[in-house]
Amino acid sequence: MAVLINNLCVIGTGLIGGSLCLALKEAAAVNTIVGAGRSEETLQKAQQLNIIDSYETDISEAVKDADLIFVSVPLGAMETVFEKISTGLEQAGNTKAIITDAGSSKQLVQQLAEKIFTDISAGGSDRFVAGHPIAGTENSGPAAAFAGLYKDRRVILTPTDETDSDAIKLVTEMWQKTGAAVETMDAEHHDKVLAATSHLPHLIAFGLVHCLENIDDIEDVFRFAAGGFRDVTRIASSDPTMWRDICLNNQQPILDMMKRYKDELDMLYNALEAGDGEKLMEVFQHAKQTRDKFTH
Ligand code: NAP
Numbered sequence: 001m002a003v004l005i006n007n008l009c010v011i012g013t014g015l016i017g018g019s020l021c022l023a024l025k026e027a028a029a030v031n032t033i034v035g036a037g038r039s040e041e042t043l044q045k046a047q048q049l050n051i052i053d054s055y056e057t058d059i060s061e062a063v064k065d066a067d068l069i070f071v072s073v074p075l076g077a078m079e080t081v082f083e084k085i086s087t088g089l090e091q092a093g094n095t096k097a098i099i100t101d102a103g104s105s106k107q108l109v110q111q112l113a114e115k116i117f118t119d120i121s122a123g124g125s126d127r128f129v130a131g132h133p134i135a136g137t138e139n140s141g142p143a144a145a146f147a148g149l150y151k152d153r154r155v156i157l158t159p160t161d162e163t164d165s166d167a168i169k170l171v172t173e174m175w176q177k178t179g180a181a182v183e184t185m186d187a188e189h190h191d192k193v194l195a196a197t198s199h200l201p202h203l204i205a206f207g208l209v210h211c212l213e214n215i216d217d218i219e220d221v222f223r224f225a226a227g228g229f230r231d232v233t234r235i236a237s238s239d240p241t242m243w244r245d246i247c248l249n250n251q252q253p254i255l256d257m258m259k260r261y262k263d264e265l266d267m268l269y270n271a272l273e274a275g276d277g278e279k280l281m282e283v284f285q286h287a288k289q290t291r292d293k294f295t296h
Helices: 014-025 040-048 075-092 108-115 165-175 187-211 218-223 227-237 240-249 253-275 277-295
Strands: 005-011 030-036 067-069 097-100 132-135 154-157 182-186
Touching: 014 030, 014 097, 014 165, 030 040, 040 277, 067 075, 067 182, 075 187, 075 240, 075 253, 097 165, 108 187, 132 165, 132 187, 154 165, 182 240, 187 227, 187 253, 240 253, 253 277
Parallel strands: 005 030, 005 067, 067 097, 154 182
Antiparallel strands: 132 154
16 A cells, blocks of 8 residues: 655654654655754754654755655744745745644744745645644653654644645644544634643743742752642743744733733732632632543
8 A cells, every 4th residue: 555655854853743753654654754954963863763764954955855844843943944945845846745834833834834835836835734733742852752642642733725625635644644633723713722721831830930940948949849849840841942932923812811810810819818718719629620521
């Protein structure tokens, strides 16, 4: 049986791109994988770990024969990477390549694709399918990648009315080969939902650790850190560049969620200051019921 993807080009061979490569190899869904990115050191490491078969340091060169291009670099690097992809495809006369990405916010990535991929196969950005795997860890780089990252996880695709249906089909099948379930929604809805479920929790974790850094007994705070502290702050070990870029790329939805959370903290502050145990109990009970309902 023919493999799903003949030539895959992965730009950014870290946790997300590397895990995709390993999963597709395990599923025998790909013939060859060319890696590209920023530093040669990372690409060499990815090759040593058998994540990619070969690499190119020049992104425009790497995409020339690609059937599918997967972009998994920080959001702040997307624009430059898209420009290099566009140049490479045009120079090579590659009119078949489908492009997708893994960026954690989707409206600005879609806008970039529409601005830059104006001429791929004269179909504009139609063969670009914006995507976001809802999977990850606080670790980064090729050494953090593993084949099972996407198993039983969800991947959200945010195609537009113009997106080519064959492109959506291929990207959907690619993710299904990794064991993920694929859903589609519009980019605006995606950005609102993810601001609540992923971006706000990361800001809370970063902010909590940062505010504790400045108190006097810092040594003891970390020495006696119990399960609750570890659970809430694990994601503060995530890559700062990636999270700066996510915040700047999904600014308004995140600000809306932060405002909501600030109001909630104020309410809890006032309840505690007033010694209002009934109010605290009501909030904790509701929160427990809600979490139990959605996580069990
Ligand atoms: P990562 O492990 O740090 O890997 C990022 C990769 O991009 C590295 O290979 C890096 O190469 C490369 N890169 C960085 N800057 C670049 C540039 N200017 N030009 C070209 N390549 C560059 O990050 P990741 O966790 O895989 O995240 C990648 C993308 O997936 C991000 O857009 C993120 O929003 C999204 N995402 C992440 C998660 C998560 O939990 N981690 C989940 C879903 C989606 P160097 O090593 O040479 O810098």
